[in-house]
Amino acid sequence: MKEKLSYLNAELKGMSLAESIPFVLKNFGGKKVFSTSFGIEDQVLTHYLAEYAQFISAFTLDTGRQFPETYEVFQRTQTKYPQLNIETFFPDPEDIKKYVSNAGVNGFYNSIENRKECCRIRKVVPLQKAIKGASLWITGLRAEQSDNRSDMQFLEWDEANGLVKFNPLLNYTLKETEAVVEAFNIPINSLYKQGYLSIGCAPCTRAISKGESFRAGRxxxxxxxKECGLHIHSDKNY
Structure with missing residues (x-):
């Protein structure tokens, strides 16, 4: 796998987004999944992946603490791209009940351990169900988003989940991402233009000020x- 990913990553460096997606889909068999939180990056990928909907299983994680605006853009996305059936995965109600009983409904503010446990219950566990049996996971990660993502590759082996992660927008800047949205009239979360460049759960997300990093509001x-556990680099040699 290491040699295959090295070869494919070299090939991908000279490709456009429209070229890289079919190239990768062709080179990987088995179940291929695309995760979306309806952020601007995921919306760009939704536009390009809709053409290949028959080869991809798209999903989103509903944590139960989303902004109303996130559900609104979810609906608009379904209307514009009906061929891409986006399945919703939810946390286990019993896990939520136990967490609230022990830590409180907003217990994630009290400690990092509480916050990470909330993320695990609401995001990581549902994610495991969503990607089960998949060989390829397509994400909207960009290297520019944070220091933790600056050394990513287009294709990486995700040891924790036992699959290959594909980051088609790896080298896109925010301005380039916005330009694609404008060119194709892609629906985006209305909070985005209010300074919410990275949108997660409502209690854990705020708008950022000029000069702050992309994920400062999380x-x-x-x-x-600032990571929730969904995207952790486990083997940077791949």
Missing amino acids: WWWENGK
């Missing part, structure tokens, strides 16, 4: 790297 009360 878990703003914490310091350090």
Whole structure:
């Protein structure tokens, strides 16, 4: 796998987004999944992946704490791209009940451990169900988004989940991403233009100010790297 990914990554460096997607889909068999949170990056990928809907299983994670605007853009996306059936995965109600009983409904503000446990219940566990049996996971990650993502590859082996992760927008800047949205009239979350460049759960997301990093609005009360556990680099040699 290491040699295959090295070869494919070299080939992908000279390809456009429209070229890279069919190239990768052709080179990987088995179940291929696309995860969307309806952020601007995922919306761009939805536009390009809709053409290949028959080869992809698209899904989203509904944590139960989403912004109303996220559901609104979900509906608009379904209307514009009906061929891409986006399946919704939810957390286990019993897990939520236990968490709220032990930590409180907003217990994630009290400690990093509580916040990570909330993310695990609402995101990581449902994700495991969504990607089960998949060989390829397509994401909207961009290297520009954070230091933790700056050394990614187009194709990476995800040891934790036992599959290959494909990051088609790896080298896109925010301006380039916005240009694609404008060119194709792609629906985006209305919160985006209010300064919400990275949109997660409502209690854990705020708008960012000029000069702040892309993910500064996520878990703003914490310091350090801000990841929820969905995208953790486990083997940078691939």
